[in-house]
Every structure is written in C-alpha cells, then in structure tokens.
Amino acid sequence: MITRTLFAGFGGQGVLLMGYVLSHGAMHKGLNVTYFPAYGAEMRGGTANCTVTLSEEKIASPVASNPDILVAMNFPSLLKFEPTVVKQGLVVLNSSLIEESPSRTDIDLLQVPTVELAREVGSERAGNMGHGGSSQGQGKVLRTQP
Amino acid sequence: MPSEKMLMRGSNVVGEAAVRAGCRYYFGYPITPQNELPEYLSARMLDVGGTFIQGESEVASINMVLGASAAGGRVMTSSSSPGISLKQEGISYMAGMELPAVIINMMRGGPGLGNISASAADYYQATRGGGHGDYRTPVLAPAGCQELAELTFVAFDMADKYRSPVMLLGDGLMGQVMEPVIFPDFIDLKDLPKKDWILNGCEGREPRAIFSMLLGQGELYHHNLDLQKKYDQITAEEQRWETKNTDDADIIVVAYGTAARIAESAMNDLRAEGLAIGLFRPITLWPFPSTAFRELAQNGRKVAVFELCLGQMVEDVVLSVGERAEIYFYGVPGGVIPTPAEVADFLRSVAKGDGEVGRRIDV
Amino acid sequence: MSAEVAYKQVFGWPDSLKKNPTHYCPGCGHSIVHRLVAECLDELGMREKTIGVPPVGCAVLAYNYFNFDMVEAPHGRALAVATGIKRVHPDKLVLTYQGDGDLAAIGTAETIHAANRGERITTIFINNAIYGMTGGQMAPTTVLGMNATTTPGGRDPRLHGNPIDISRMLAVSNGVVYVERCAVSSFKQIRKAKKAIKKAFQCQLDDLGFSIVELLSPCPTNWKMSPKAAWAWVNEEMVKTYPLGVIKDETGYEDKK
The missing domain is CATH 3.40.50.970 (Thiamin diphosphate (ThDP)-binding fold, Pyr/PP domains)
Incomplete structure (x- = not known):
C-alpha cells in the first residue's frame, strides 16, 4: 500500500506544513515516509507544493509520477495538477477559494470550506491543518484515533 | 546509542x-x-x-x-x-x-x-x-x-x-x-x-x-x-555500489543519487508489467565501481544509463563495459526532475530497441 | 694563561630562524624582516607555540627559513588559512607574512574580512610596491609615476588606478586594534620596525584583536637600483605615498621610550 499526496497552493497558505505534519504523523505510526518540497526562489507569494509518499514498503522515488491524492489550496494548483492525479484518485479542494470544479469525472472529489471551518474553530490560520486533516480522513493510510 | x-x-x-x-x-x-x-x-x-x-x-x-x-x-x-x-x-x-x-x-x-x-x-x-x-x-x-x-x-x-x-x-x-x-x-x-x-x-x-x-x-x-x-x-x-533485482535482469539501469531513486520506482512499475529490469547504483562515483559493474554487464544484457544531466557518468559506464554490452542513455538537464513514468518510457524503449526515448551510445 | 673572562652573548642567530641561506636578492628587505620576526618570537618565548602562513610571492619559501610550524596558502588566502588554524589552536600565536600583491590585490577580501572579524592573528605586510617573484609587474601599491613591467611610462592613475593604502583602510575596522607602518631602509627604522612587530604579537597574545605591521621594503632588483639607492628611494619617495608611523593603536600599552 503506497499513498502519494500532493499538496499545492500559494506560498503562505501553509502548504509545506500540511505535508510536514502528515509526514511526521506517518513516521510515528511506523510507516516509511518521504517528503519532497518543490522550492522556488521566492519566499512568499509564489507557488508552493510538496509531495508526501507514505508506504508500508520501502519508498523508491520521492518524486511521484501521479499523485493518489491532490490537495489543491488554490485554483492554479487545481488547473496544473488535476490532470496528473491517478484514476479513481482523490481531489481535495479548498472550496473557500476555488469556485470551479474539476473537469475530470474519474476522480473522487471532496470540497472543504477551509476558511469557514477554520473560522469556526477560532483561527483562520488553522485552515491548512483542517484541510490537511480532511485529505487523509478518507484515506486508508492514516486514521484519527478513536 | x-x-x-x-x-x-x-x-x-x-x-x-x-x-x-x-x-x-x-x-x-x-x-x-x-x-x-x-x-x-x-x-x-x-x-x-x-x-x-x-x-x-x-x-x-x-x-x-x-x-x-x-x-x-x-x-x-x-x-x-x-x-x-x-x-x-x-x-x-x-x-x-x-x-x-x-x-x-x-x-x-x-x-x-x-x-x-x-x-x-x-x-x-x-x-x-x-x-x-x-x-x-x-x-x-x-x-x-x-x-x-x-x-x-x-x-x-x-x-x-x-x-x-x-x-x-x-x-x-x-x-x-x-x-x-x-x-x-x-x-x-x-x-x-x-x-x-x-x-x-x-x-x-x-x-x-x-x-x-x-x-x-x-x-x-x-x-x-x-x-x-x-x-x-x-x-x-573503496568502490561502493548497490544492486537490486540484477540476478534475472535483461536490462540493467545505472543511476546514482536522486536519479537512482526515480529509476528504482520505474523498475518496480515495469517489473509489475513483466519486464526484467535491474538497478545498479554507484555509491562511490570516484572510484567508479567498474569491477562490479563489468561483471553484471554481460550475457547480452542491455545497459540503460539515466542521469539528471545530458550524459556524464555514462562515460564511466562506457569505460567500464566497452563493447561488451549495448549502452543506452537518457538524461534530463536544467534542473528538471523527471517522474518515474518518464524513466519507465525510456526503459520500455530500451527493451524494444526502438530508440524512441533516449539514445544508443556509440562506443 | 689569561685570567677567567666572563663572556656575555650580545648577538647571535635567533632560534626562530633556521640556519639556511635565503634565496632573497642582495638588498632585499625580506631577510631583514625575517630576522626581526624571529628575534621578536624568541624574545617572547613563542617559537614553539607559533604557526605561520607565508604568502605566494618572493617569501613563498619562508618555511625554509623560519624555524617554526608553517603552512603554505594559495595566493592571497593567507588570512583565511590563518583563520582556520587559529580557530583550531586559539592558544597558539598565528601569523601571516604577506606581500602587497598577496594581501592587497588577490587577497583583499580575505584580508579585510579576517581583520574585520577581529581574528586574533598578526599580519606582517611587506610593501615593496612591485611584484617581485613574477618579475616586476605593477603591484596594487605601486606608486604613481613608478615604472613596472606592466606600467610602461610609469603608473598613470587613469590607466592603472591608484596606489592602495590597505593599512589605513583596515584601520577603520573595529576588529583591528593595532596598525603601524614602518620601513626597513635605515637602521633607525629597522629598530622601530622590530618594536612594532613585537607589539603586534603581544596584542595577539593579549587577545585584543587583529594586528598588522606594514613594512616598506626595498626591492633593488625589480626597481632596477643598487641596494643603497633603493634604501634612499624608500626613505625619500615611497614614504610620500605611505607615511610612516602608527595608524591605529587601541592596545592601551604604554610604549617604553
């Protein structure tokens, strides 16, 4: 069982932290993990993405041909990465920012009103954490403790 | 500890x-x-x-x-x-x-x-x-x-x-x-x-x-x-290297560092398709692990070199193997990191010998 | 037989110098400065606790003459190399011995930054206004009007730039505590130079900061002068561009008269 999750969005949305938190949790669960951030010259305001691969087996490439899960925090990320998602893969959209829907019909879609959910728990800045959590809620790799 | x-x-x-x-x-x-x-x-x-x-x-x-x-x-x-x-x-x-x-x-x-x-x-x-x-x-x-x-x-x-x-x-x-x-x-x-x-x-x-x-x-x-x-x-x-799946391989991929990780994923995917691919990963680049590689690259096996540049290590592969094996090369320059799928395309092409992806090295 | 006479040694070969004849030209200032450095280290009892870095230039073979540990540095990098040494052995006296090309042209960055970090290192800076080892090309310190093999007709500021006064430049840095310019072209100046070198070493031993002594030094061969005329040229001409004296002294030492 191998799961590759691609987190993508604007720099500043906490995209890299989402991936890091997932990686950390998975490591503590005893899984093999690779976390690969795509880094740019700009520190803020540019695009950011990272690929987290989780597996019970040893992981070969930290670079994924096709992610099983795409976590898109903004529209450009959806546009860019939607075509790369595997068939029957999962796309988790930040519906607070993305009004459009994926054009593909061979994927599962989860629309998360990230900002509104975060506001409910008291901090808009926690949006990435809520969103990251939703992305794994349907996954088979990590589960919340009962 | x-x-x-x-x-x-x-x-x-x-x-x-x-x-x-x-x-x-x-x-x-x-x-x-x-x-x-x-x-x-x-x-x-x-x-x-x-x-x-x-x-x-x-x-x-x-x-x-x-x-x-x-x-x-x-x-x-x-x-x-x-x-x-x-x-x-x-x-x-x-x-x-x-x-x-x-x-x-x-x-x-x-x-x-x-x-x-x-x-x-x-x-x-x-x-x-x-x-x-x-x-x-x-x-x-x-x-x-x-x-x-x-x-x-x-x-x-x-x-x-x-x-x-x-x-x-x-x-x-x-x-x-x-x-x-x-x-x-x-x-x-x-x-x-x-x-x-x-x-x-x-x-x-x-x-x-x-x-x-x-x-x-x-x-x-x-x-x-x-x-x-x-x-x-x-x-x-001091020659150091690692091999994977080389015993029954028809094609040996040679790659180091990041390229080796990507190549390994490609190999795993292609093995599932039935292609007998093996991986040779140099750990010392100098000295290049020529002795071990020369042993592997024979009996009609093809050698497929993959690098994140337009072909540098491939020269050491040629120096190690010479005309003993067909050598193919695929490289991606300029800081572009190819996916395992792209490397798999190269290896399929090597298997078929159709020259569609990468190139044959003329020794 | 004569009555017993008590002899007292008043002059001898410094322990800090090996008994090797040098390769320096007649009238060259290097031999004098080597001796001054050696005498100072002897007097401070530091020979066995000193690590030196010679330059690339005429003094590149200084390890054949100095009788203490030395490591060669690439051209201009002496103060970077010395920084590495001093950080490993903070209890040792670390000195660089550098010419004008090494210190003030190719090694300017290393010089300024080591000094500015306040590395506890002493630099002995030989300024002879010419590239000696390579055969008389312009140095960064070549004075205006002076002939070098690459300044035909004399150094012209429009064509070749101006002579650089690196000692004064270094003096503005807070890491630098002692800068003095001396000459080795008269007996009086040579005695002064020795005092300055010793003081610079003391400043390192007392952990005060970076210290440098610049020595105007004759190069009769490349100046195409007799040794005597070269001394005179230092004393009469070179000092106009590079006036002698203390440029910076924050050591707090009371100089003994």
Whole structure:
C-alpha cells in the first residue's frame, strides 16, 4: 500500500506544513515516509507544493509520477495538477477559494470550506491543518484515533 | 546509542551527522539549495563547542578549511554547484598538500548561475578533479536521508585515512527531501585518528611545513607518483555500489543519487508489467565501481544509463563495459526532475530497441 | 694563561630562524624582516607555540627559513588559512607574512574580512610596491609615476588606478586594534620596525584583536637600483605615498621610550 499526496497552493497558505505534519504523523505510526518540497526562489507569494509518499514498503522515488491524492489550496494548483492525479484518485479542494470544479469525472472529489471551518474553530490560520486533516480522513493510510 | 528515528531534511541530516562524526569546524558561504546546512550548524556548533564561520566567500571558506585541516581539525564545508566551482582552488591545494576535509555539494542546475533545482551536471567536476593538477577526489553519492547520515561518517573517515578531500555529492532534492533517519552514535573525539603530521606548534619536535610547491629537481614528479599510488589504493579498496533485482535482469539501469531513486520506482512499475529490469547504483562515483559493474554487464544484457544531466557518468559506464554490452542513455538537464513514468518510457524503449526515448551510445 | 673572562652573548642567530641561506636578492628587505620576526618570537618565548602562513610571492619559501610550524596558502588566502588554524589552536600565536600583491590585490577580501572579524592573528605586510617573484609587474601599491613591467611610462592613475593604502583602510575596522607602518631602509627604522612587530604579537597574545605591521621594503632588483639607492628611494619617495608611523593603536600599552 503506497499513498502519494500532493499538496499545492500559494506560498503562505501553509502548504509545506500540511505535508510536514502528515509526514511526521506517518513516521510515528511506523510507516516509511518521504517528503519532497518543490522550492522556488521566492519566499512568499509564489507557488508552493510538496509531495508526501507514505508506504508500508520501502519508498523508491520521492518524486511521484501521479499523485493518489491532490490537495489543491488554490485554483492554479487545481488547473496544473488535476490532470496528473491517478484514476479513481482523490481531489481535495479548498472550496473557500476555488469556485470551479474539476473537469475530470474519474476522480473522487471532496470540497472543504477551509476558511469557514477554520473560522469556526477560532483561527483562520488553522485552515491548512483542517484541510490537511480532511485529505487523509478518507484515506486508508492514516486514521484519527478513536 | 543511535538516535531515535527523526524526520529531517537532507541538508540538516548532513549537519547532524557531521557533528556526530566528530566534525567541530565548519566554514561556508550561503547558496541555495543547501542553506539549511550552514543554518543548522551555526546553532549546532554552539551546542558542542565547535566553530562555525560564515566566510566572506566560498574561496575564503575553503581556505579556512585548509587551515583548520592543517591544524588537525575534523573540518567540512558545503555549497552548491557555482560555489563548488569557486572552491576548486582550495581543493586542488588540499589534494597537493594531502589535507583531509569533507566537502558537501548539493548540486543545482548549470552552467553559470543556472537555477536552484536539483541537477546532476557536476559529475565531471566532482570525479575528474575539478581543480588544476593531476589529482582525484573520492566522491560519495547518497540516495536518501539515512544514507546521507551514514556516508557523512564514511566521508570523514576516508578523508582522514587517505589524507584527501572527500566530496559528498547530493543534489537539490537530496538537500531538501525529508525522510526518517536514525543517526549513528556520537564519535568520542578521543577516538578520532591520531595525526602525526599536523601543525600545532613545534614544542618538543622539529618544525613542520605543509606545502604543495615542489620546485626541486624531480620533487613534483615523485610527489605525483606518490599521490597516484594513493589513488590506486583507493580505487582498489573503496568502490561502493548497490544492486537490486540484477540476478534475472535483461536490462540493467545505472543511476546514482536522486536519479537512482526515480529509476528504482520505474523498475518496480515495469517489473509489475513483466519486464526484467535491474538497478545498479554507484555509491562511490570516484572510484567508479567498474569491477562490479563489468561483471553484471554481460550475457547480452542491455545497459540503460539515466542521469539528471545530458550524459556524464555514462562515460564511466562506457569505460567500464566497452563493447561488451549495448549502452543506452537518457538524461534530463536544467534542473528538471523527471517522474518515474518518464524513466519507465525510456526503459520500455530500451527493451524494444526502438530508440524512441533516449539514445544508443556509440562506443 | 689569561685570567677567567666572563663572556656575555650580545648577538647571535635567533632560534626562530633556521640556519639556511635565503634565496632573497642582495638588498632585499625580506631577510631583514625575517630576522626581526624571529628575534621578536624568541624574545617572547613563542617559537614553539607559533604557526605561520607565508604568502605566494618572493617569501613563498619562508618555511625554509623560519624555524617554526608553517603552512603554505594559495595566493592571497593567507588570512583565511590563518583563520582556520587559529580557530583550531586559539592558544597558539598565528601569523601571516604577506606581500602587497598577496594581501592587497588577490587577497583583499580575505584580508579585510579576517581583520574585520577581529581574528586574533598578526599580519606582517611587506610593501615593496612591485611584484617581485613574477618579475616586476605593477603591484596594487605601486606608486604613481613608478615604472613596472606592466606600467610602461610609469603608473598613470587613469590607466592603472591608484596606489592602495590597505593599512589605513583596515584601520577603520573595529576588529583591528593595532596598525603601524614602518620601513626597513635605515637602521633607525629597522629598530622601530622590530618594536612594532613585537607589539603586534603581544596584542595577539593579549587577545585584543587583529594586528598588522606594514613594512616598506626595498626591492633593488625589480626597481632596477643598487641596494643603497633603493634604501634612499624608500626613505625619500615611497614614504610620500605611505607615511610612516602608527595608524591605529587601541592596545592601551604604554610604549617604553
């Protein structure tokens, strides 16, 4: 069982932290993990993405041909990465920012009103954490403790 | 005691491993994509009473390394491609003066300022000397965070054993990727190799001089022959490599570092399709593990070389195998990191021999 | 037989110098400065606790003459190399011995930054306004109007730039505590130079900061003068561009008259 999750969005949305938190949790669960951030010259305001691969087996490439899960925090990320998602893969959209829907019909879609959910728990800045959590809620790799 | 399992970035892994391997002196100049390493060590050296200096340039930094090494310190520097070019002067001098040090190169795209993405276009520079003169630098190529930690220890020990600069050659991806790591235990500084050649003041002994200028009749000639003996010994004793699925393979992929990780995924995918692909991963780039590879590359097997550049290591493959096997090459330049699927296309093409992806090397 | 006479040695070969004849030209200032450095280290009892870094230039073979540990540096990098040494052995006296090309042209960055970090290192800076080893090309310190093999007709500021006064430049840095310019072109100046060198070493031993002594030094061969005329040229011409004296002294030492 191998799961590759691609987190993508604007720099500043906490995209890299989402991936890091997932990686950390998975490591503590005893899984093999690779976390690969795509880094740019700009520190803020540019695009950011990272690929987290989780597996019970040893992981070969930290670079994924096709992610099983795409976590898109903004529209450009959806546009860019939607075509790369595997068939029957999962796309988790930040519906607070993305009004459009994926054009593909061979994927599962989860629309998360990230900002509104975060506001409910008291901090808009926690949006990435809520969103990251939703992305794994349907996954088979990590589960919340009962 | 080894450390607990920690999730760490490749650059930081090297920094922690260096400290655990007894390195107490670091000199370097910032350059992306390895800045996390000097940042990490600037704090870590304070913890362990070591020295961290952000030099005014790569040139100054490598010469601080030279001085600290001559003084007997376990010392390292780090940089990325353009900065490594600047360090070549000092590396050549250290080769000539037989001074140990560890040099980290997290390669980025070139030539010139290039870009800051992962690339592997400095294989020639790393393995062919890089600076002026008839010398070689041992080069270790890790392919993951755990190996970054382990090879950092190996690099320091090799440097001291052979009194030579040793390069750890990663790339932007190796510097940035995070994976769980278990670090080996701290070396007790008392257990570091004793050095009877260092400069520490001539109390109770004759003064020593360390230099690379040899003007006397025949002196440089003999010095070069002595160095060559050392390089021959390294070539005979230090070749390192890893193989996967090579026993039944019809095609052997040759790749190192990040490229090897991508190639391994491609291999796994193609094995599921029924293609008998094996992987040969050089861990020492100089010395290139020719002996082991020559053994593998026969009986009609095809050799498929994959690099994150337009073909540098492939020359060592050709030198190792010659006409004994068909050799194919696929490379991606400019800091573009191909996916396993793209490498799989290359390998399918090699299997069919249709030449659609990559090219056949004319030996 | 004569009555017993008590002899007292008043002059001898410094321990800090090996008994090797030097390769320096007749009238060259290097031999004098080597001796001054050696005498100072002897007097401070530091020979066995000293590590030196010679330059690339005429003094590149200084390790054949100085009787203490030495390591060669690439051209201009002496102060970077010395920085590495000093950080490993903070209890040792670390000196660089550098010419004008080494210190003030190719090594300017290393010089300024080591000094500015306040490295506890002493630099002995030989300024002879010419490239000696390579055969008389312009140095950064070549004075205006002076002939070098690469300044035909004399150094012209429009064509070749201006002579650099690196000592004064270094003096503005907070890391630098002692800068003095002396000459080795008269007996009086040579005695002064020795005092300055000793003081610079003391300043390092007392952990005060970076110290440098610049020595105007004759190069009869490349100046194409007799040794006597070269001394006179230093005293009469060179000092106009590089006036002698203390440029900076924050040591707090009371100089003995």
